[in-house]
Amino acid sequence: MKNFYKSVVSILLVAPIYASAAVDLVTNGSFEADLQDNGSWNLYSTLIGWSGAPDVELRNNVAGSAFDGSNFVELDTNSNSSISQLLIGTPGLYQLSFWFSARPGTGSDTNDLSFTLDGSAPVTVLTGVGGGSDHNWQNYSALFNFDGEGLLTFSAAGVSDSLGGSLDMISMTSTIPEPKIVEMILVGFLLLSLTLRCTSKAYFSRNNH
Template sequence: MKRLITTALLAAPLFAMATPVNLVTNGSFESTTVNSGTWTIVDAATGWTVGPQGLEIRNNVAGTAASGVNFAELDTTTNSWISQSLATVAGYTYTLSFSYANRPDNQGANSNGLNWSIGDLSGTVGQNTTTSWATFTTTFIGTGSPMTLRFGAIGRSDGYGTSLDNISVTTQNAGGNANGVPEPQSIALILAALGAMGIALRRRKA
């Protein structure tokens, strides 16, 4: 009996173990190859729907990335936007997080700023002259239907907007897994624990 209780106690944490998964695809814009010290404007990027004015991706020019080597700007030659549809579970609490900073050569607060939205929730950041990366974080409730995450440039359309990087959407529901489904390594641990419990139970009956 003691062995069974010990096994159960050891197995219990495994049911809660799962690494939060980022629901956002290409949240740091690393899927586009950009040489260091250069930038490019693209009309498509993995995971993202890109507005008609394109998406500017930079690597170690007019700033450095908050995560990885690439980062984005949505004021290309004029204000643009990007969006991505995310599958959510109804009633789950999700955390949206992203980094933003103004260019070292920014043209003043009126030139800067981003708006963001997810479902019915929205806001603005970066309408200042701060050039160091800051992180914005908020939470929202999943609807169970695809929810659109959108970012857009809102400052003066002059090619000198606010930078964006390191975008993530995660949840701690369902044992910490953002998708509400145990990851393969967690499933293996759970099965191993259940097996150990079964063996202990059979020995006890014998």
């Protein structure tokens, strides 16, 4: 009986921890999975998890410092470009978050950055901002009702001159409990309730004789 109680208590204690853990749908959101020499940059048609159109500029702490880790991307390569990733997950409410900045030492007309999610109208998050001596990273965060599959795309939207805004630490997270975890919690409570009832009946039965 003691072992049974320990099992039920373990379920009740551990399950909420897993239930509240955020599930991130974005692969390689900080671009650290791609190897880029320190202080260098290059153009790529794809990065791990991402597709460029036509390509994407990966930088390792050059022309500005990364927000997270060492790598970040610029989307105005030889001309305005974009990156996309197909997100797949359980339908529900998700939080999209990313960090962006004007490129250091640039004018206010070249850094515009926009994104679309699952075919939505483009949202411009950086417009009319010039760059200083280093990145001035800012965060964008918003909630979206996600139907389980959709394309996330970031695009350069300023003057197409090979100089553009920077992007780093992208995530698409849900804190909604996973169905299996919810089931585990409910089963744990049910077993505990039944056990307490049986124990109470046995106790009253012994004391009434």
